Structure formats: structure tokens, C-alpha cells
Amino acid sequence: xxxxxxxxESGTSPTRPSFASLVPExxxxxPGVELAGIFADGAFKEPQWLIVRNGHFLQVPELIYRVxxxxxxxxxxxxxxxxxxASTGWNxxxxxxxxxxxxxxxxxAIVLPDGATAQLNSRRTSPPPLQxxxxxxxxxxxxxxPITTVLRFLFLPPLVIPIMAAVxxxxxxxxxxxxxxxxxxxxxxxxxxxxxxxxxxxxxxxVHEFGHASALHY
Numbered sequence: 001x002x003x004x005x006x007x008x009e010s011g012t013s014p015t016r017p018s019f020a021s022l023v024p025e026x027x028x029x030x031p032g033v034e035l036a037g038i039f040a041d042g043a044f045k046e047p048q049w050l051i052v053r054n055g056h057f058l059q060v061p062e063l064i065y066r067v068x069x070x071x072x073x074x075x076x077x078x079x080x081x082x083x084x085x086a087s088t089g090w091n092x093x094x095x096x097x098x099x100x101x102x103x104x105x106x107x108x109a110i111v112l113p114d115g116a117t118a119q120l121n122s123r124r125t126s127p128p129p130l131q132x133x134x135x136x137x138x139x140x141x142x143x144x145x146p147i148t149t150v151l152r153f154l155f156l157p158p159l160v161i162p163i164m165a166a167v168x169x170x171x172x173x174x175x176x177x178x179x180x181x182x183x184x185x186x187x188x189x190x191x192x193x194x195x196x197x198x199x200x201x202x203x204x205x206x207v208h209e210f211g212h213a214s215a216l217h218y
Contacts, residue, residue: 022113023101027080028073030112035069038062051110058108063090067100068110077101144213151214 029035036050039059049065051058060068066088070080077094084092105111153159174180187193 022106023077023098024111024114026073026076027071027101027105027111029068029071030109033068033110035065053108053110058110060104062088064100064104067097068105071101071105071111144210145217147210148214148217151210152217155215 030053032054034052036052036057039048039050047062048059049062051060051065051068063084066084067080070083075083077097081092081094081097084090084097101111106113154163187197
């Protein structure tokens, strides 16, 4: 892919004269930004690259990542373009780097405009009040991979088609013929039934998550 396609995909010209002064001559990553590398084992058609900003991951194409990688506060736009051209298959100019910074990296605060570094350093960002902070890995890759290796065969077309047909028939029988109210009433008024239902819900959630992992493995 040529660098010119970056401007073409956005539908805008790589030059933005009215905002040209916002792009620093020697761009640098903003405080709190880290480069995490390629997103391995993803299900994307094209590999995605990860940038961490204040603990949050951003997925970007490789070209955007490379510009951020070489933006160290010492290199000029022309030097960044030359390094990317020499190390990849893209043919970049300083104008392309200028456009990527202005339209891709600066709007999401990966690279700061001129004169904004001190202001960002002095400003503390508080996490959203509804953000979940208790994060813990339940199962590691060693435990998940053997299970997904077996379950991924369920995504083969000869198995997917009859399974989907069975699911559709089961839903049709449940909602049209059998009905939901009788089952809900029995679960509520039958002693010991409600904990059993909750265990089934938990088991189905586990199977559901392994379905995601198996699909990515497939």
C-alpha cells in the first residue's frame, strides 16, 4: 500500500493549511502514552497495532503506529518520513506525516500540539465513575488453548449449518408452542429450581466465552 492511499481513504487532502501551526516540527508522544506493539492472534484481516493511552488501548493500523513510534521529540517530519520509507513498503513525505499527525494522532491526544505538553502534564484525568477497576485474569492461555483447540472444529461449515438449524427450531418451539411463562413460574415456585437455573446461566456464559475464544482460534 502506498502512502497516498492514506489521504484517499480519509476523503481529505493531506494538507490542512489553516491548522498547519498546530503540528510540532519535532513531534513527541504525549505523557501517559506507550507503544504496545502488534496485536497478536487477532481475528482482523489486517494486523492491528496497539497504543496505550492512560491505561486504555487504542487499535491503529501499522502506518499510524510507525509515525507514533518515530515521534520521539528529536526527529523532524522529514526524518520520520525517511525512516518509515526506509523500513517499510510505504513511500512517505513530510507532508504525509504532517497529515497523519494532524488528522489521526493529535485528535486522540497521542501526539500533542505545540505548547500543549505543560498543560497536559498539569492536568490530572480521573477515571469514569462507572469504570470497572477490578480486573483479574481467570484463566491463562495454557488453560484456554487446549479447550479452544477442540471446540474450534464446531465452526466448520458442515457442523455450523445443522447446529444453527437446531437452534432455530428450538427457539421456535420454545416461543411459539411451549411458551415462556410456565417455565418461569415453575422456576420460581419449585423449591431448589432457581439456584439450578442460575447455575445453568453461569454455565452457558462460560460456554459463550469459550465460543468467542474458539472463533478467534479458528
